[in-house]
Amino acid sequence: MKKLSILMIISVVTLTLGAFKSNESKWVSSKTHLKFFSTTPAEDIAANNFKAVSTIDQATGEVVFSVPMQSFEFEKALMQKHFNQEDFLDTRNHPKAKLTGKITNLSSINWEKEGKYDAEINGELTIKGVTKPIREKGTITVSDNMLKVDSKFNVTLADHGIAFEKGKPSTNVAKTVEVTVVAEYQQQ
DSSP: OHHHHHHHHHHHHHHHHHHHHHHHTEEEEEEEEEEEEEEOSSOEEEEEEEEEEEEEETTTOEEEEEEEGGGOEESSHHHHHHHHSTTTTOTTTOOEEEEEEEETTGGGOOTTSOEEEEEEEEEEEEETTEEEEEEEEEEEEEETTEEEEEEEEEEEGGGGTOOOSSSHHHHHSOSEEEEEEEEEEEEO
């Protein structure tokens, strides 16, 4: 009986430590800022979103970003209205954009040492219900029990079913927009 009790205690301790260890590799960001920028001869359009969330699993390299599309804020209310409408992003039917992927150069990032590390991500980007492969670069900064991710990349709107053949949007909205991501992570 005594041996059985000792084995049970060892098992519980091992499982508990294993559970804590698996959580140590997960980083969560609720401080994620996304900005997109469109420039044409007619006008520049910029929008900011501070409601996105993200996770990084340092053990596997898995990265996820979830972006509530109606949370983009524009300088002009009319731009925001057009952005959310059915013929543009249709945010009522497609409320979130999502990026899922993996850090492909995981071994070059030292999660225990402060510094800046180049990161390459290979995955999928879903906007307006259309998923396309994505391969982008960014920087991961490790400092004082915190991670910061910075990235800037381009998204071609037509790849996600967003294209304008005529009317004002065809001249006012760029075919490719620049997306900037800045996210601060805490260990979970």
